[in-house]
Amino acid sequence: MINISRLPINTLLVSICTLMVIFSVGCSKSDDKNQKILQVAIAPTVPPQLFIENGKPVGVDLEIFKGFCESRGYRYNLKSYDFQGMLGAVASGQADIAFSGISITEKRLKVMDFSNPYIQTGWDLVSLKKRNIHITNLDQMKTFSIGFPTGTVFMGYIENEWQPKGIYKVSKVKLYPSYNEALTDLNNGNLDLVFTDSSMLSAYINKLNMPVQSSYEIAYADKLGFAFIKGSPIKEDFNKYLAELGPDKIKSFEAKWSK
Known part of the structure; x- marks a missing residue:
């Protein structure tokens, strides 16, 4: 792991903010090849929610999402955009879900659905x-x-x-x-x-x-939430998973990726 404490800010930015076009397919614990593959839009430049560490996306949001997919039997593709492009991908239906520290606003709710807030x-x-x-x-x-x-x-x-x-x-x-x-x-x-x-x-x-x-x-x-396409069939189940995690577990993810 890079010792970032002595690196100049420009070097830090290269290591945490580099945008990649497509990341590898994430897998649930199941090997069922007929699983639905969720298309996910991200903007991994928003620590601690989502950022790049050692060439891979990490953070609070991915920790939550991976747990959801493992518990529900989903596989997923992550595709990286700039922030505006990420929102556009889910609003246009190119992505099933988007996450990277997204604020819930009335304007966004007109073109996409949101999970319950998980962080304030x-x-x-x-x-x-x-x-x-x-x-x-x-x-x-x-x-x-x-x-x-x-x-x-x-x-x-x-x-x-x-x-x-x-x-x-x-x-x-x-x-x-x-x-x-x-x-x-x-x-x-x-x-x-x-x-x-x-x-x-x-x-x-x-x-x-x-x-x-x-x-x-x-x-x-x-208030931050996970963004879904309008009428998403998995949003309510995702809200159930957030409730299963509970606020203390989510706070532990925040502490892990903020320190």
């Missing part, structure tokens, strides 16, 4: 430690550049909450295909702040040893 997290604006940016008043926001991946929920928040109040304009936001590019720009001094959720920040600091910090915490309760 807050939001942070993240900066490099060496920049020592500490925002104490929202009036300071307009002096900084803010970026995040296309398709994430943060754009809606800025559009609906900050722009009408004159805090920050949507036109100033820098959009990226994934967190790989956003964090690279942050490291290179081309971006001041990256919008993430608090569980991502914890993984960046505690597991990946990135030299980042929270510059501002947003008072928002974000």
